[in-house]
Structures are given as C-alpha cells and as structure tokens.
Amino acid sequence: MRNSIDRLNDMIFAPASLRITMPVILLLAAGILVVMSASSEYSQAYHGVPFYFLLKQGILTLLGIILLLVSASMPINFWRERSSTLLLLNLILMLLIFMPILGKEVNYSTRWLSLGVFNLQPSELLKISVPLFYAQYLSKDSQDRVNDFRLGPKLIVPLGMIAFIDLLLLLQPDFATAAIYTMAVVGLIFFAGLRLRYLFFSGFALLAMAFSLVAAQPYRLNRLACLIDENLWERFYEQCYQVGNSLVAIERGGLWGLGLGSSIQKNFYLPESYTDFVFAIIVEELGLVSGVLLICVFVYLIYSLLRLALDALHKGSLFIAYFCAGVATIWGLQFVCNIGVSLSLLPVTGLTLPFISYGGSSLMSNLILVGIIVKMSHQVYSENYDEESSKLSAEMAQ
Template sequence: MASALVDVRDPGLDRPLLWTVALLALAGLVIVTSASLQIAETRLDSPFHYGLRHGIYLLASVGLGVFVYCCVPLTLLEKLRFAMLPVALVALVMVFIPGLGREVNGSTRWIALPGLTIQASEIVKLCFVLYLAGYIAQHKAALESGWKAFLLPLGVLAALTFMLLLQPDFGAVVVLGIAAMGMLFLAGVPTLRFLIIGLAVVALGAVVALAEPYRVARLMSFTDPWADQYGAGYQLTQSLIAFGRGHWLGVGLGNSVQKLFYLPEAHTDFVFAVLAEEWGLVGTLAMIVGFAVLGWRLFVIGRGLEQRGFLYHAYLVYGTALVLCAQAFINVGVNMGVLPTKGLTLPFVSYGGSSLLICSVMIALVLRASTEQSRLQARGRSKR
C-alpha cells in the first residue's frame, strides 16, 4: 500500500535534495578512507578497514532509506508520535546497562549490539523530532496563545537533556535544544517566551559548565588553544594547523600530515580538518556550500508543506533541517576554532554507522513527505 502511494520515480521527489545528500555522502566516503589509512594500518594492519566499513554502512543506510521511503507512511508515524518518547528513553537507559553500554573516551554513549554499535543520542534526535512534529501539528493554536502547551515539550526536552548529560553528551543536548526551539519558533510561539527560557538556559548552562572541570578547560582552550597546546588545546591547535597547511587547493588527497596521529579522531569528529588540509580552501567551501544547499532545500520543502496544510509533514522536515544544519554548523565551527570542542560528527561525512543510518532515515522521511503531498494534491485535482 505504501509503495503504491509513493514511487521512487514520482515527479514530486525532490531530486536536488537527493543529489546533494548523495554528493555529500560520496565525498565523506573518500575523505574518511583517506583520513583513516594510517590509523587503520597501525591498529588493525588493514589500511582500508575503516573505509570499507564506512562503505558498508553507507550501503546499509541507502537500503534503510529506500525501505523507509517506500514502506513507512507518515500518517502512521503521526499516530505513533507519543511512542517515540519511550523509544528514546529506552535507548538512553540502555547505555548504562552492563554488557550493553560501551564507554568511549570517558563517555558512555554507545549501545553495543551484535555486529553494530549504536550511539543512543542519534536515536533520540530522530524520536524527538517525530514526537515534536506531531505535537506541534496537534497543538499549534495553543502554542501561539498559552504557556501550558509551550512548557510541555520543554519538559520532555529537559528529561532527555538530563539523561544525555549523565553520559555525558553535551553536543547532542545543544543540537536537541536548537531543534526544539527552532521548531517551536516556526510554530508561532511568541518571542518573549524564548527570551525568558533563553536566560534560564544560559544560567543553567553556566552551572553545568562549572560543575565539571573538563568543561571549563574546554571553554578556556577554545578561547586560547595555544596557551595549552599540548593539553586542553591540543585537538584545536592540530586542527588549525591542518587548515593552515591546506592553503588554496590543499596538499592533495591522501597527503595529510595531521592525520598521522597528530589530530585525534581524524576520521570522525575532525574529518573536516583533514578535508581542509587535503582539499584546501576550495574543498572546504565546496563542502560548506553543499550543506547550505541541503539546508535551503529542506526549508523550502518544509515551507511548501506548511503552506499546503501538511503541518505534521512540514514540522518533521523543519526538525530534520534544524538537526542536520545545527550539527554540521557545530562540527565545522569546532574544526575551525570558532566554537568550543564538542563530540559531534559531520552528517553524511564523518565515519560512523549510527549517524549515517539515522541521517538516511531523516532524509527518506523528508522525501516521503514531499512526494506524499504531491500525490495527494494530484489525486485531489483529478477528482475535481
């Protein structure tokens, strides 16, 4: 039934969005392979280990995306919107279960399943967007007029934030907060409420930052990384060196020096710095333009859906745009030294199966939303 409603050859399919995502993902495969050659050869005696795994993840993501696009109607997801919250909470709890939770670099963010390790925050991002899109579609008028409808989703966000900070995963908290506030702002919530909530969040953020010494150290290293270039500022200084070596056209694919164990997480969090070194200013601008086009297409699709009265579809698309654009902006900003260091991947580009899978599902749902409204409108015109 679902495949009958939406066909991959449907004229309503947003091909500019699809091509943009495909190009970003292919560029990611190339740069991840290049960035991980030495570390894979040293650790695993197989230089293409991470590149091959990333390619497998990419193929699995395409398969999952096609399945979601063809077989998951958004009307069903809208009905199941409240079921998304238990799924998110279960994922967050699972990381603390012995034998399931996996600690990486001092943070317990991963769920170890047979053959796959999933980052819990990726599941939470998708589930929260699906929940909030349905909530806005149902309570849009109340959100514009009263506080009660506005505070309920913020309470849900606070509960998820608390669980994420226990891991800790501060980067995911920031992305979720941006997505939630952005979706509610687009829903017509008065600006004064955001100002009040914003002041409260800033005060709470200051308390959270001061509660753990490493958070203060990260902030201090962000303002002056060279003051402690072999300690708290090490990651950022090595990233900046990579950017400096790139010049206009880069040192050439595969010729990065910073990936030779100077730059930590070269194929994940700091893959953009390796890209800057190997592809230069031209390559970095091309990648930034790619994400700008991605965000533009998503907001155009969302706006068109909202104008046609597909509120759930529209806010699902808006939420996807905010999550992907916020994460890309933060990752690029961290790599360039304009934002404090956060453990966030670059969507479609960084190494990581769970990130690719969830991002693929989000894009598939956006494409589904676009083609569903196109088909339904065509049916309405044919009846007239």
C-alpha cells in the same frame, strides 16, 4: 511489486525530491573519499589492513540506502501514529546504556550500547524520534492552538520531555548533543507560534543553565580557554591538542590542498581525524576551495529543507512543516558545531559531520530521515499523493 518500485523511483528522483537527494549523494560521496584517506593509517595500525574503516563505512552506507528506501515507502501516517512509541523505545535504549553489561565507555563517555557485532548510539536515533514526537504534538490540535501558543500548560509536555532527554544525555555525559536537541525543540515551539518574549525568556534560561553546566566541569572550562588565548594552549595541552592540530591541517592545506591521500595530520597527529575533525583533513588534502564547496552543498540542503517546511506550512501540512524544520535545525546546528570546532571557533564537542564522518548510527539515522523527508516532499508537491500512496502501501504489503 514492480509498479511499487517504479513509483518509489519516481518519488526519489522527482525534481522536488532531488533538492534533497542530490546534496545528500554529494555529501555521501565526499564522506567515502575522506574516510578512505583519513582512516587509512588507523586501519593499518589497529586492524592490519589500510581500508578497514572504508569497507565498514561502505557497508553501512549501503544499509543506510536500503533503510532510506524502506522509510520512503512508508506512509506519513505510519510515522505520525507511532511518534510517541518511537520516542519511548529510544528512551528505553538510552536507559540501557547505564547497565554495566550493555553500556560501552569510550573517551570517558558512555554513549554506546554494545550489541555484539556492532555498537549502537541511541542519542543518534533521537534525530528521528524527537522531530517526529514534537511535530506530532505541536500539530495535533487546531490551527487556533498554534497561533495562540503561550507559556503555560501547553508547554509542560514538550519542555518536560526535552528536560528528561537532556538529563539522560548529560549523564553520559554528552553536553553538546543535549544543547542541540534543546535548541531544536525551542526553535520548533517558536516556529509553532510561541510569542517572541517567551522565546527570549527561554533563551536566557537556557544560557544560564549552559554556563552553569560548563562551570561545573573543569575540562569544559579548559576547552573554552583554548578559544580565548593561544598562550593557554601549553597549560591546557590535553584539551587544546586536537584544535591546534586541526588548525595546522587547515593552514597546511591552503587554497588547493596537498592532494587526496597526502594529509600529514592524519598520521596520528590529529586524533579523531576521520570522525570529529574530518573537515580539517578535507581542507588539508583538497584545499579551502573544496571546504567552501562542501559548506555550500550543506547550506543548499538546509535551505531545501526549510523551503519544504514553509511550503508544507502554507498548504496546512503542519506535521510535515514542523518535522522538516526540526531536522533542518538539528543538521544545521551539528554542521556549524563540527566546522566551528575545526576552525577553533567553538570548544571541542565530539559532534560528527553529518553524512561525511565515519559512524554507523549517525549515518543510518540520517539516511532514514532522508527517506522520510522524500516521502513528505512527494506529499507536499504531488496533487495525486493520496491515490498513489494507497497503491504503493498496498503493493508493498503483498
């Protein structure tokens, strides 16, 4: 058992793995600090103590690290062979949301399962099951299939599955998450060899669908109005209120910020200050410099993931390549959307900032992904992977 722990430690802190784990550690540390500050007023008001959300986030972080270690100890084939089963279980959980007893509605959306002591958001688990499923599906045949990917029968399963997932997400409703997973899947299919002209066709179809869905809901049009003209903010006060206060926080922070814990907007002026709009609080308290550094850390994480995907592709590990590319796309889009909303560049989406925003389902799903990626990194860059993996799996089973 001790040898297995040593091997796991060597795997996580190997130079190649550190390109993934170090940015994650920095983001987790930043998340703990900003949740401590941004949630203090809400904790005091709703729970009678200033650090309720901080304590909960700390416990969730520890649980997430344990899940990271467990997922890193699993052989790659464990995830490959169970990819379809995991997605099926995930879809069942999403269907359970619509049961009156289990589904929990927050802010007019039913996205959570109420499980007594905690709430589970099944759409966050899709970050794991969707890349696993599509990586397995796109890599299970020969290289010839990947190089000759055309619009036709081979696309029925991947496009049909993401259409069903989108339907479940839109019924919650969760338009932004549906858009992110759809773009990630289309990007993966292109990465797997889809001809460029078919990608353009898919892109136009997705844009037409997106505009139709936006036009169908007045509140979505109102959110877009906030981006078009500031003079419309008073007219659409409810939709523009958060964005307006986010910009106030960023402007007030300036270059160096007001100091940790000194935010004014977190005092009930900016709703969701420790979840959806956490970036605005970071800039207000720690300054634009810290905001730019945070962006740089995340860009490096995405770069490292894409580099791992390309190295895996060159070594013929298609499953690893597609999985890492899918995760990089999901994380990258979520990061861009969250910061874009805070800067009033995108309409309000309700998406959190990965590894930083408060939220148990998101945090633990992301840390499980980190564990899987660490294992994949070890396989791609280690010549003795097969022998070490067999020993580790045998010892962990004892």
